[in-house]
Amino acid sequence: MTITFGRPVRSLWGLAEDVTFLNHGSFGACPLEVLKQQDMLRAEMERQPDVFFREKIMPRESGSPLRDAVGEVASFVHANASDVVFVENATAGIQAVLRSMKFAPGDRILITNHTYNAMRLMVETRCAETGATPLVVQIPVPTTWSNILARFRDALTPATKLAIIDHIASPTALIFPLREIIALLRNNGTRILVDGAHAIGQIPLDIGELAPDWYVSNMHKWLFAPKGSAFLYASPAVARETEPNIVSHFIKLGFPHSFDYTGTRDNTAWLATPAALKFFQGQGPEAIRAYQRRLIAHCRDLLSPLGIMPVGPDDMSAAMRSFILPQNKPAAPEDGPALMLRLWNEERIQISAVTFDQMLLIRISAQVYVTEDDMRHFAATLDRVGWPNRA
Numbered sequence: 001m002t003i004t005f006g007r008p009v010r011s012l013w014g015l016a017e018d019v020t021f022l023n024h025g026s027f028g029a030c031p032l033e034v035l036k037q038q039d040m041l042r043a044e045m046e047r048q049p050d051v052f053f054r055e056k057i058m059p060r061e062s063g064s065p066l067r068d069a070v071g072e073v074a075s076f077v078h079a080n081a082s083d084v085v086f087v088e089n090a091t092a093g094i095q096a097v098l099r100s101m102k103f104a105p106g107d108r109i110l111i112t113n114h115t116y117n118a119m120r121l122m123v124e125t126r127c128a129e130t131g132a133t134p135l136v137v138q139i140p141v142p143t144t145w146s147n148i149l150a151r152f153r154d155a156l157t158p159a160t161k162l163a164i165i166d167h168i169a170s171p172t173a174l175i176f177p178l179r180e181i182i183a184l185l186r187n188n189g190t191r192i193l194v195d196g197a198h199a200i201g202q203i204p205l206d207i208g209e210l211a212p213d214w215y216v217s218n219m220h221k222w223l224f225a226p227k228g229s230a231f232l233y234a235s236p237a238v239a240r241e242t243e244p245n246i247v248s249h250f251i252k253l254g255f256p257h258s259f260d261y262t263g264t265r266d267n268t269a270w271l272a273t274p275a276a277l278k279f280f281q282g283q284g285p286e287a288i289r290a291y292q293r294r295l296i297a298h299c300r301d302l303l304s305p306l307g308i309m310p311v312g313p314d315d316m317s318a319a320m321r322s323f324i325l326p327q328n329k330p331a332a333p334e335d336g337p338a339l340m341l342r343l344w345n346e347e348r349i350q351i352s353a354v355t356f357d358q359m360l361l362i363r364i365s366a367q368v369y370v371t372e373d374d375m376r377h378f379a380a381t382l383d384r385v386g387w388p389n390r391a
C-alpha cells in the first residue's frame with residue numbers, strides 16, 4: 001500500500017486549517033483517532049469510576065490494563081515491561097530520577113549547554129539541596145559527532161556521579177552519539193539518565209541495546225499519543241532505588257507498581273498509548289521517517305540561499321532540524337520569541353526559535369501532515385519578513 005502523506009493526511013489531525021504548523025517538536029499533535037479512543041476511555045471512567053480505577057489502573061497480582069499498555073510500549077522500545085513505568089512527561093520522569101539519587105558535596109551532575117532549560121533548573125535545584133555541583137559540557141555549534149565526543153571525554157571527572165544526556169537535543173535538534181557517550185560514562189563509573197523526550201517515534205529506539213540506567217521519552221511528541229504520556233525506563237540495577245515524585249498507597253510495592261497509581265488523576269492518555277502505537281504502525285514507521293527526512297532536506301535546500309545553515313551534519317538530525325540565522329550582532333534572548341511572533345502574526349506560521357550561545361536558532365519540525373508547499377511558504381515568508389539584526 002502506498003501511503004500519501006502531506007495534505008491528504010492532514011484531516012486526520014484537528015489542526016486549524018489556516019495554520020502552517022512546523023513545530024510538532026514542542027508539544028506534539030495528537031491524531032483525532034487516538035483522541036477518540038481517549039474519549040471512550042474517559043466515558044468509561046465516568047460510567048463507573050470505582051471499577052475503572054480498581055480494575056484498570058491499580059496494581060493487581062493478575063495484572064492490569066495499565067500494565068498491558070506499558071507492556072506494548074516496552075516491547076516497542078525493546079525493554080522489559082517490568083522495567084518501564086508511565087509518567088506524565090519527560091519533566092516528571094527526570095525529576096523522579098534526580099530526587100531518587102543521593103548526592104553529597106563534591107559530587108558532579110553532568111549536563112550540556114544543549115540540555116532543556118527545565119532540566120538545567122532541576123539539576124541546579126537538586127545541587128542546591130545536596131551540595132553537589134552541575135558540570136556543564138560546552139558544545140558550540142556548528143558541531144560534529146566527533147566534536148561532541150571529544151567534549152565529553154575532556155569534561156568527565158571521577159566525581160561525575162550522574163549524567164543527563166539528550167538523545168535528541170531541544171534547541172539544536174541534534175541526535176547525540178548516544179551509544180559512544182554511554183560507553184564513556186560507563187568507563188567513568190557515572191550513572192546515565194537519557195533525556196529521550198523527542199526520541200520515541202522520531203528515531204528507532206532499542207533501549208536493551210543502549211543499556212542506560214534510566215531512559216525517559218515523551219510519547220505525546222513523535223509517537224502521536226495524547227498529551228501527558230511519557231515513559232520512564234529504569235534498569236534492574238537502579239529500579240529498586242527509583243521512586244515516584246508522589247508517595248501514595250502502593251509506594252511499598254516498589255518499582256514499577258509504585259508509579260502505577262499516584263492518587264486520583266486522569267490516566268486515559270496512558271491507556272490510549274496502544275491506540276497511538278497502532279496509528280503510528282499503521283502509517284508505517286519507515287515510510288513516516290523517509291517522508292520526514294525528505295521534507296527536512298527540502299527545507300535545508302530552501303534556507304541555504306538565505307545564508308541559513310544547519311547546526312550539524314545531515315546524519316545528525318531526523319524529523320526536526322535547527323538552523324543558524326546570520327545576524328550582524330550577538331543574538332539577544334528576545335530575538336527568538338520576536339521572530340516566532342513575527343511569523344505567526346504575518347502568515348500564521350508556527351516554528352520554534354531560541355537564542356543559543358548568542359546565536360539565533362530556528363527549529364523546524366517535519367511531521368507527516370507537513371508539505372513541501374508549507375516549507376516553501378515558510379522559507380519565502382522568512383525571507384520577506386526577515387529576522388532581528390539580519391546579516
Ligand SMILES: Cc1ncc(COP(=O)(O)O)c(C=O)c1O
Pocket residue numbers: 025026027089090091092116118166168169170195197198218
Ligand atoms: C529535550 C527535552 N527534554 C524534556 C522536555 C520536556 O518535555 P515535557 O514538557 O513533556 O516534560 C522537552 C520538551 O520539549 C525537551 O525538548
